[in-house]
Each structure stands twice: as structure tokens, then as C-alpha cells.
Amino acid sequence: MRTRFQQGLDELREKLLRMGGLAEQAVDRACQAYVERDLKRCHMVLEDESRINAAEREIDELAFDLLALQQPMAVDLRFILAVTKINSDLERVGDQAVNIAERVMDMVELPATELPVDIPRMAAAVSAMVRRALESFIEGKAELAQAVLEMDNVVDRMRDEAFIVLVRKMNDAPAVTRQALDALLVARNLERVADHATNIAEDVIFWVRGRDVRHNVGGEVAPIRETR
Amino acid sequence: MGVDIQVEHLNAWFGKTRAVQDITLKMSANHATAIIGPSGCGKSTFVRCINRMHETVPEARVSGQIRIGDLNVYNGTSATQVRRRIGMVFQKPNPFPTMSIYDNVAAGLKLNGFRDRRQLDEIVERSLTMAALWHEVKDALRKQSGASLSGGQQQRLCIARALAVEPQVLLMDEPCSALDPISTSKIEELIFQLKQRYTIVIVTHNMQQASRVAEYTGFFLLGNLIEFDKTEKIFTNPSDKRTEDYITGRFG
Numbered sequence: 001m002r003t004r005f006q007q008g009l010d011e012l013r014e015k016l017l018r019m020g021g022l023a024e025q026a027v028d029r030a031c032q033a034y035v036e037r038d039l040k041r042c043h044m045v046l047e048d049e050s051r052i053n054a055a056e057r058e059i060d061e062l063a064f065d066l067l068a069l070q071q072p073m074a075v076d077l078r079f080i081l082a083v084t085k086i087n088s089d090l091e092r093v094g095d096q097a098v099n100i101a102e103r104v105m106d107m108v109e110l111p112a113t114e115l116p117v118d119i120p121r122m123a124a125a126v127s128a129m130v131r132r133a134l135e136s137f138i139e140g141k142a143e144l145a146q147a148v149l150e151m152d153n154v155v156d157r158m159r160d161e162a163f164i165v166l167v168r169k170m171n172d173a174p175a176v177t178r179q180a181l182d183a184l185l186v187a188r189n190l191e192r193v194a195d196h197a198t199n200i201a202e203d204v205i206f207w208v209r210g211r212d213v214r215h216n217v218g219g220e221v222a223p224i225r226e227t228r
Numbered sequence: 229m230g231v232d233i234q235v236e237h238l239n240a241w242f243g244k245t246r247a248v249q250d251i252t253l254k255m256s257a258n259h260a261t262a263i264i265g266p267s268g269c270g271k272s273t274f275v276r277c278i279n280r281m282h283e284t285v286p287e288a289r290v291s292g293q294i295r296i297g298d299l300n301v302y303n304g305t306s307a308t309q310v311r312r313r314i315g316m317v318f319q320k321p322n323p324f325p326t327m328s329i330y331d332n333v334a335a336g337l338k339l340n341g342f343r344d345r346r347q348l349d350e351i352v353e354r355s356l357t358m359a360a361l362w363h364e365v366k367d368a369l370r371k372q373s374g375a376s377l378s379g380g381q382q383q384r385l386c387i388a389r390a391l392a393v394e395p396q397v398l399l400m401d402e403p404c405s406a407l408d409p410i411s412t413s414k415i416e417e418l419i420f421q422l423k424q425r426y427t428i429v430i431v432t433h434n435m436q437q438a439s440r441v442a443e444y445t446g447f448f449l450l451g452n453l454i455e456f457d458k459t460e461k462i463f464t465n466p467s468d469k470r471t472e473d474y475i476t477g478r479f480g
Contacts, residue, residue: 002477071436073463073475210465 005070009079012062016083016090019055020134022048023090026097027130027193031123033104034186037112045101052094059087075207082207086137089196089203093130096189096196103182103189113176115183116165119190122158125151126190129197136201142208148201149213155194162187230257230427231297231396233278238292240273240282247273249451251292255444260419260428262438262459265448266479271431274448275399278429279314280307296397312340315390315426319402321382323374323389329356329365332374332385336393351392358425359388360418380411387418391426398422400430404437416441435475439463447471 026048033041063084066072072080129151136144166184170177202214233255240248248270255261263271276282277290280301294301301310323332331338333352342348352369356362361384365372374385383403390398400419404412419428419441432438438445439459446456447468455462455471466472473479 005477073435074466074472076476077464 002070005066005072005076008062008066008070009076012059012066012080012083015055015059015062016086017134017138019052019059019087019090020130020137022052022055023093023097024127024130024134026052026094027100027123027190028127030097030100030104031120031127031190033101034107034123035120037104037108039105039108042101042105042108045097049094049098052091056087056091060084063087075210078207078210082203085203086200089199093193093196096193099189100186103186107179107182110179110182113179115176115180116169117162117183117187118158119162119183119186122155122162122187122190125155125158126194126197129155129194130200133197133200133204136204140204140208142205145201145204145208149198152194152198155191159187159191229396229425230259230423232257232295233397233427233429234293234295235278236293236295238274238277238290238294240270240277240290241288242273242285243287247451248277251453253446253453253456255427255429257297257427258423258425259444260423260430260442262442262445263429263431263448264433264435264438264445264474266474267433269448270451271448272401275401275429275431278397278399279316280310281316283307312393313395314397314399315387315393315395316399317383317386317390317401317403319405321379321386321406323377323382323385325373325375327374328370329372329374329377329385330369333388333392336389340393352388355388355392356385358391358418358422359384360414360421361385361388378411380407380414383407383411383415384418387415387422391422396427398426398428400428402431402433405433412437435463447474449474 026045029041029048030045032038033045063080066080129148132144132151133148136142136148162184166180166187169180205211205213235254236252238248238251239246251274263274265271273282278294278296278301282288282290290302293303296310296313299305299310299313324335327335330352333355334348337348337351353362353366356365361381364381365377374382377385383406387398404415407415416437419430422428430438430442442459444456445459445462447454447462447466447470449470455466455468457467461467462471463475466475470479
């Protein structure tokens, strides 16, 4: 047993999970800030993002060291490759949270208005996707990851609906166009977070099953032996 | 040109101990096949069955079939006939210490009664060139002994010696384990070139080496062939848990 190598893999896993927690928290805070028009939370999201960025660099460095020094093979190689890609997706999740926070900061300066879009519902669906994608990583379970992929369509539909109703609102009530546009952008940011959650799930499937299921290729393959 | 090596139900014993158990596999012509596995798993024994070296050990015996192209290794063929078709390179370079570089390469041919001096010169040059050694030794062919070369050069000299008899198959048993990284990389580059003309079987403990030089890899464990597949499959997503445990260092 390669103890030092295993310790390196464990450290990589822990760092990624901590980063995942930060990214999840940033999205939740940004959505909460939207609901409550809370500038303080928006600033917390910005702070979260700089911690996420630092975590991204740390994880890349550790992964790079493990690749260079330990020459991993098979499931370990797939794990490290998956971690580097998930790392990148989580960093982008942090960026999307910041984008949402910036929209909220803009909205707070405008009069509050009722908009025909259920952002909290969409946020809840997206958060659930991120959480489950991270759970699938923790558990090393491809079935959990597969369930995340199936949730993506739901969020896509929510984004499409938001687009239709908000554009209609802009036409009907030009005075609130800016608020509607901000809400539309928030919906789009949330949909992108869902895309990153989907990517994470695909990377977990690659790690666990050794199958590349991106872009609906290879998704039909029956599950093989779980490696964790 | 290289030829396929077809192994069927091969068993090899040392006395009562069965070191190789019912191996069936095909090693393709003009490809390199790596044999990996922990110490004592039977990989060297397996390779030594291919050129009938196993039977030189007292109390050792073999059952099963091996075909090298159209030659049936264990049925009506002499060991000498088999070994004419197969070159072998060992872990430790073993040039004939008292012979010059030239004579080392020409030894096999001379042993077979080959006497044409001009042709011998050509074959020695061609073999040393194929072994990527010619330019380093061409000015000292008869002046220097094989043993005076560096370890990496000695190993390439042994490869040249094996190639001089124009085999169809090249067996390599840990050919780089005694060499530094530069010599290792030269030998690996050489394997890459040589497989255009020969069928290569390489036993190695170095999995990175297997992944670099071989198109196919077989994993041996306790005398059994656990998995045989394309090298990229073996090292990225093996089918058998035991293979994965071994190549990821979780074995044992």
C-alpha cells in the first residue's frame, strides 16, 4: 500500500470537499441575498469567492504534485483528473454566485417590484443539484451522479420559462425592465450553476466507472463494478 | 518481419510447483506486448517457455502449445530451431567479456557456420545501427571489448547480438532495470523502432515503461494471466479488480 500517495489522495478529496462547501454556500448566500435584498450577504459572497479561488489554486497544485511525483494509474489517475475538472467547475460556480450577488446589488438600488418568476424555487433545485453532485463525489456513487444529470433538464425548463415571462414583463411594464433583466440574468446564472453541477456529476461517473458520458455519449452503458 | 505468437493452455512446472497455469493468449506480430505482475508471478517463466529456456532448469517441464508463426515450439521442433527465430535480452547485460564488440555481434552467426567476411561486416553494422549503437562504437569495433562499454551500451550491444541472427521475435526480460533513465529511454525508443520488424515481448516491473512501449499488456498473478488487453485499457480502466489493485499499488 502506498501510504503517502493515499494520504495525498485523501488530502485532495478533503480540500475539494471544503471548496465544494464554499461554492455551495456562496450560491445559497447569493440566492438568499436576492430574496431578502440583502447587501451584506452580497459582500459575503464576494469574500467566499476569493476563498474559492485560493482553494482552486491549492487543489491544482496538489493534483499536479501527485501526477508528477506518484505517476497514478487507473482509478487513481481518473480520480485526480476528475478532481482537477471538478475544481475548475466549482471555481466557476463561485463566479456565478458573484454574478448573482452583483445583480442583487443592482436591484437593491432600484424600487422593489413583484416579478413573475420564482427564483427561490429555481435556486432550491440548483442547490440540490450541487449538493447531490458533491454527495456523489463523497460517496463515489455513479448512481447519485446519474440522478444529477437527470435534474438538469428541469432547471433548463425553469430558465426557459423565466425568459418568456420576464421578456413579457419587460414589454408590458417597461418601467421595471431593469429589475426584470436582473432577474433574468440571475436565472441564467443559476442555470449555469446547474450546468457546472452536471459537469461535476459527469466527472464522478468518469472517475467511478471509467466512462465518459459527456455530451450524451456513452451514457447508455450499463454500470460496471464500483471502484469505491 | 514479426509473426504472431499463439499460446494455448500453457503450464510450466518447477518440480511439483506449477509456476504458470493454463495460459492462453495471442501476441500480435509487429507489436510490443508487456507482461507485468509482482515478483514470483510467473512472468519470466512464461517468457522463458517461449524460447524453450524453461526446460534448461533441472526438474522443469512444460505442457501446452506455443506457435511462433507456423513453427510449433513444443511439437517436433528442436530448441535450437526455436531459438534461431527468437532473440532474447536479459535484465543484466551479458556481452561475451573477452570478445570485441564486433565479435559479440557476430557470435551467433559464426556459431551457425557463417563465414562470409563481407556479409558479416554488413550484418554487424546493420545490427548495431538497428540497436542505435553503431555511431557510438563504429571506431572501436575490434579494438574494444563488449565489457568495456557502459551498462546502457552493453544492453544495446546485446540487442544487436540478438538481432544479428535475424529473429522474428524479441523477448526482453526486464531489459532496463539495471540502466539509468537516459539509457532506459534509448532502449525504449529502440523497442518502438524495432517492433516495425519484430514481435516484441517485454517483461517489466516498470509500469510506466509498459505503458510507454507496449500496445498490449498482460497482468500475471500467482502464475495466472488475470487480464490481457490493450495497454491503455489496462492502465486507465482495467476490468479486473486485482489488476487495478496491482497497478495502483494497493496490492498485498
